[in-house]
Amino acid sequence: MLLFALDRSRAQFAWKCGGLDAASLSRPFPPSTMTLRGLLKHLALCEDSKVADFVTGEALGPPWDARDADANWEWGWRTAADDSPEDLSALWRGAVERARVAWTKALADGGLDRPSTFKTRSGASPNLRRILVDVHDEYARHVGHADLFREAIDGLVGEDPPQQ
Secondary structure, eight states: OHHHHHHHHHHHHHHHHTTOOHHHHTOOOTTOOOOHHHHHHHHHHHHHHHIIIIIIOOOOOTTGGGSOGGGTTHHHHHHGGGSOHHHHHHHHHHHHHHHHHHHHHHHHTTOTTSBOSOOOTTSOOOBHHHHHHHHHHHHHHHHHHHHHHHHHHHOOOOSSOOOO
8 A cells, every 4th residue: 555655646746747848847936946847856866765775775876876965955956957857757757667666676575564774873774664654755745745836837736647
């Protein structure tokens, strides 16, 4: 059910960002400077970093490995304006696919109750179920933003993309 909920949130997010031009994806909604463009890059980084830090224990690959580590999470928000909508969509979709593969392997190798690869200062490791809930929570928060942004851009409303 957790993977279903995450995939549903991913589909909602893709629908809310889909079919928009660069100007629409770049439109901020003051007082926030957040944009759909920034959300695409932020959620791509969230997907890749959660998998790297908690599921596989592997280092982040491109483009994340080129960022200034001191820039933290702000880097994605700042640099999204430099990326084309097509590149951002491909970046996010690639991160989602890598995450799906990693989660599938984790389920086959001990399931969600197994400890993550992350260690706290005390040496404890949250289980993968907790991490998956965290990833879904991140999407739930940002799908809400995307929903409001998209309604303001062109009036598109609804919870789920149309079924094909």
